[in-house]
Amino acid sequence: MDNKNETLLEDLYNLILNPATRDWERSLLIRTKNALTDGKDFTSQIAKLEFELRPLAIRNNLTPDVTDFYLKITGEATGTQHFDIAKHTGQNLPYQERAIFAGGCFWCLVEPFEEKPGIVSVLSGYTGGKQPRPTYEQVISKATGHVEAVEVIFDTRVVKYEELVELYWQLTDPTDELGQFDDRGSNYRPVIFVKDETQRKIAQASKKRLAESKRYKKPIVTAIEPASIFWPAENFHQQFYRKNPARYKRIKRTRQQYLAFQHLRGSFRRMFSSS
Template sequence: MDKNNLEEIIFGGGCFWCVESCFNILKGVESAISGYAGGHQSHPTYQEVCTGETGHAEVVKITYDPSIISYEQLMEVFFFLHDPTQLNRQGNDIGTQYRSIIFYKDDIEKQKAEQAIKRSEASGKWNGTYVTELAPFEKFWPAEQYHQGYYNANPTQPYCSSVVGPKIQKFKIHFGELEMLETSL
């Protein structure tokens, strides 16, 4: 991986434990960090974000090498991992903090995100109107340390074993077949 050629993308697709766990095993991803973005409160905590009053979404900041994995491939993974037709929720996780959102840093990224949404909608994978929000990137706040790598540290925790684990297995099967995973299955 070329450390001088790394780029970042930030998006939210429900619980950050699910999203972060999957992105961290993709080839070309240097790191996936859980955090918060899109709100009005500085230095938000998990407890504050969970109230839905901060305006922040649970997000993941992906640092990647575009010579190994493209922005378009990252978007394909993003739309695989969550249902972009659910407004302010993913499954039983309900609230604006679980909204589908892509942050862009400039007009080029905004256009790429718009194209990714159109491609995903055209694929027919999700039935319904996409509600994925596009927003200019302002600030990323890393989540508390205990949220980083949460699934790997807590695989038997009830939410992890019933929601995160099955999602990771489905992800590994699909993207392992496409040879996009860091390790072989």
């Protein structure tokens, strides 16, 4: 067996043991693993597995790690790129800080923060709940109390926390406490998680200014809560905009169109209220 096939077989074993793998996915993986163990042709068995996974892969209905495996066996290498989590979890330098923001699907929060000068790393994950090491499947079931969020490491010599909060307001709808855009449910609620009193005061002052700006007709409901353990999401979700550019652009366009209309409405409201 060549190195590529050995790697795929190891991936099969890991997915079978992965608690996030659905039972029906695991049954297909076990059947493939058993066939390969019995000496069946490797190429034909992997092709059979790809055929069985394809209908749900097309509908984006595989669990994240199985999606990564599917992209690997179909040759879509961009989907299997691994996020360097060591860069994110390494020792903090004196001039680095962390900020955590939640505002709907975390896929659409990564790119705007990553593109801002002074950003060291952006990690997608889950926070705010009680269950340790939650999986994507568990979080979207709304049973863990977690929300999808991003943790941003930034260089305070280049960018300030106040600037990140201001950017966050531009990316979310702060009047919607039941989710964001097409993402509905408590796991998508908008939250600024603060790590200390300094961040809390900055976030509260910024929220107050936003409310007083009369940009929105409805109340500003984005919560400001103490930061808790931040659990990294599966590799499939990390830097999604780079791995799945076409799908990301469709989602991004929908959010941008809604926000543009909302901001235009706010501009007209302020214009007429001051006249």
